Amino acid sequence: MxxxxxxxxxxxxxxxxxxxxxxxxxxxxxxxxxxxxGDGGWTYEHEQGRLAVVEEYGDQxxxxxxxxxxxxxDAERVMxxxxxxxxxxxxTTSFGYMDPTMNVAxxxxxxxxxxxxxxxTAENVANYSARFYEGRAVQxxxxxxxxxxNKIGYIASFPIPEVIRGINAxxxxxxxxxxxxxFNIVWAFTWFDPAKxxxxxxxxxxxxxxxxxxxxxxxxxxxxxxxxxxDGTQIITFGQASDMSEYAPLPRVSSIIDNWAPYYIxxxxxxxxxxxxxxxxxxxxxxxxVGIGEISDAVPEDVKAGALEIRDAIAAGEMHPFTGPINxxxxxxxxxxxxxxxxxxxxxxxxxxxxxTGEIPN
Amino acid sequence: MIxxxxxxxxxxxxxxxxxxxxxALTVIAGGLMFAALGKDPVAAIRTxxxxxxxxxxxxxxxxxxxxxxxxPLILIATGLALGFRAGVWNIGAxxxxxxxxxxxxxxxxxxxxxxxxxxxPLMVIVGALGGxxxxxxxxxxxxxxxxxxxxxxxxxxxxxxxxxxxxxVGRLRNPEGGGFPGSRNLSQWDSAANPELIANTGMHWGxxxxxxxxxxxxxxxxxxxxxxxxxxxxxxxxxARFAGVEPTRLVVLCLGISGALAGLAGxxxxxxxAGQISIDFNVGYGFTAIIVAFLGRLHPIGxxxxxxxxxxxxxxxxxxxxxxxxxAAAIQAFQGMLLFFLLAVxxxxxxRVRLGRREASA
Numbered sequence: 001m002x003x004x005x006x007x008x009x010x011x012x013x014x015x016x017x018x019x020x021x022x023x024x025x026x027x028x029x030x031x032x033x034x035x036x037x038g039d040g041g042w043t044y045e046h047e048q049g050r051l052a053v054v055e056e057y058g059d060q061x062x063x064x065x066x067x068x069x070x071x072x073x074d075a076e077r078v079m080x081x082x083x084x085x086x087x088x089x090x091x092t093t094s095f096g097y098m099d100p101t102m103n104v105a106x107x108x109x110x111x112x113x114x115x116x117x118x119x120x121t122a123e124n125v126a127n128y129s130a131r132f133y134e135g136r137a138v139q140x141x142x143x144x145x146x147x148x149x150n151k152i153g154y155i156a157s158f159p160i161p162e163v164i165r166g167i168n169a170x171x172x173x174x175x176x177x178x179x180x181x182x183f184n185i186v187w188a189f190t191w192f193d194p195a196k197x198x199x200x201x202x203x204x205x206x207x208x209x210x211x212x213x214x215x216x217x218x219x220x221x222x223x224x225x226x227x228x229x230x231d232g233t234q235i236i237t238f239g240q241a242s243d244m245s246e247y248a249p250l251p252r253v254s255s256i257i258d259n260w261a262p263y264y265i266x267x268x269x270x271x272x273x274x275x276x277x278x279x280x281x282x283x284x285x286x287x288x289x290v291g292i293g294e295i296s297d298a299v300p301e302d303v304k305a306g307a308l309e310i311r312d313a314i315a316a317g318e319m320h321p322f323t324g325p326i327n328x329x330x331x332x333x334x335x336x337x338x339x340x341x342x343x344x345x346x347x348x349x350x351x352x353x354x355x356x357t358g359e360i361p362n
Numbered sequence: 363m364i365x366x367x368x369x370x371x372x373x374x375x376x377x378x379x380x381x382x383x384x385x386a387l388t389v390i391a392g393g394l395m396f397a398a399l400g401k402d403p404v405a406a407i408r409t410x411x412x413x414x415x416x417x418x419x420x421x422x423x424x425x426x427x428x429x430x431x432x433x434p435l436i437l438i439a440t441g442l443a444l445g446f447r448a449g450v451w452n453i454g455a456x457x458x459x460x461x462x463x464x465x466x467x468x469x470x471x472x473x474x475x476x477x478x479x480x481x482x483p484l485m486v487i488v489g490a491l492g493g494x495x496x497x498x499x500x501x502x503x504x505x506x507x508x509x510x511x512x513x514x515x516x517x518x519x520x521x522x523x524x525x526x527x528x529x530x531v532g533r534l535r536n537p538e539g540g541g542f543p544g545s546r547n548l549s550q551w552d553s554a555a556n557p558e559l560i561a562n563t564g565m566h567w568g569x570x571x572x573x574x575x576x577x578x579x580x581x582x583x584x585x586x587x588x589x590x591x592x593x594x595x596x597x598x599x600x601x602a603r604f605a606g607v608e609p610t611r612l613v614v615l616c617l618g619i620s621g622a623l624a625g626l627a628g629x630x631x632x633x634x635x636a637g638q639i640s641i642d643f644n645v646g647y648g649f650t651a652i653i654v655a656f657l658g659r660l661h662p663i664g665x666x667x668x669x670x671x672x673x674x675x676x677x678x679x680x681x682x683x684x685x686x687x688x689x690a691a692a693i694q695a696f697q698g699m700l701l702f703f704l705l706a707v708x709x710x711x712x713x714r715v716r717l718g719r720r721e722a723s724a
Binding site for chain 2: 030036064065066067068069070071072073074076077078080081082084085095096099118119158159160161189347348349350361
């Protein structure tokens, strides 16, 4: 990862002292990460996106990044310093960076900002997010087919729309193929805490779940499932954010992969040729931002084929994971027969669909 | 052969010289670490210590940021130092900081959108009370049941963190935030904002409070009977008892002051630089302040300087991190070295180093 040589660093230091006023035609792109680049999940995939940008544009681009930046005042300072150092485009890759991004963007009208998973935009601030729920539908289909205890454990992070959407999408898909299925949801209140995630996985398995879905970023639930799988009962899991293929073919049978590379390459390119404009995008399987990791051989042929069919149908726009009739948990009608959910409702989703038990914590 | 000989009284010269020696040793060891990572050590050290203060590109922004970052550190560390001097170990300032921010913000948000500048002082008072009350838990448990205040105060940090997460997605969530976690932005609501008092100085009420606290602590320790009792209780507990020092009163007083100051730091931060209650609002000021307190020799003036130095390593560390591609973990290790060397060279204050063979009669 640390590619620069001593000489290179010295050269950078030289550039640094004069860089402020030097005319260089390189496009400088900054990345602000919420976790360490080696987290194996969320930040790791953004880092892959950055490396893809470097690969694509080579010498035309200079990228800088800062890892483990706390959300709040510190983020604002890091972004400001990046802007001061001459960045042309800055990707801020966590929801909590939204207000800091808006504040800094106001002070640097000539610098472009791209904020991930938020909802605010400005002249020089775009936002982008991925329709992870599309992947959840594929996951739910496999889970519903493969569970033998009919109990599916779900490690949720925070009760925010993105997470609730994922639970609903997975549940609807699982229920469709297996009406007996039950979801048991544990709220971990963290995005990344291997110890907590492992505990959650163990608790769910003890309660009879033989499929573990996770909306947290570490591989700890995978390890816990592998450990619990020895005596006749097989627990299956899905990779989250990253492929987590080191746990394939079992317990990890597939995954949802965040693939930011195409988007980052496109947007850096837009800055280079001066066509960058603020926008708000929500890309899914079709655009390649959400990837379905390889479905392992542990999954029966027909289930695998069915899962791929769903993936392709969603990509082609022939299928929407939220298609009526769907009722809310309280039994009231949400979507009529054949109606599909609008993005506004999905973005603010704060309710379970009918059939899920328990309450969303408040 | 090197041998150590205990000094009859701690060396005055070394008391003041050791912090500087520790910084020098940190620079050397840190430089070696950066070199081992393939970075130019001189450029790295320069970026950390010199650029935030004097580099034309960054200094205008970084210098005021020093105060923003140092303010809460100094405020919290000043309170902690009083306790540490008396042998009362409040390790949970991080929790008191969170609760101060939560209670203060809750009072403010309950009055939203009232338009009166009286709300801000009210929030500050409630914030201080919140921190104080949270610190009273270990204080009362210690004085009543003789529990260990180190453990209790530390564990209460985790309780506070979970309360924070629950409030950010629940009671205090911004009703206009589309279901996303986080409260309304307090710094953008005039009645509650803690703005920069003089433009581009970084000076906000929290920084003012920090300097007032330093002055008060100085007077308390040097000119006041209570201060004498605090020092006495720490240096000679038995003598203190004979002198009529009531340990119970001292525990309550020290934990109370440090809790209230931590709470103040929290409310000033949430109404100013941070702006809102979010899941990850706390970024470790309460723990870093422990380092600052010791780096400053538990002396108020020393703490003010130590806070500024620590802030410099943060801001410079960030610069070094993205300008030179130094991993965030290496910057943290660098900060850790500072405390390590400080404690290590402490030996010089209390012991005389003798070179050569020890004489038999000595």
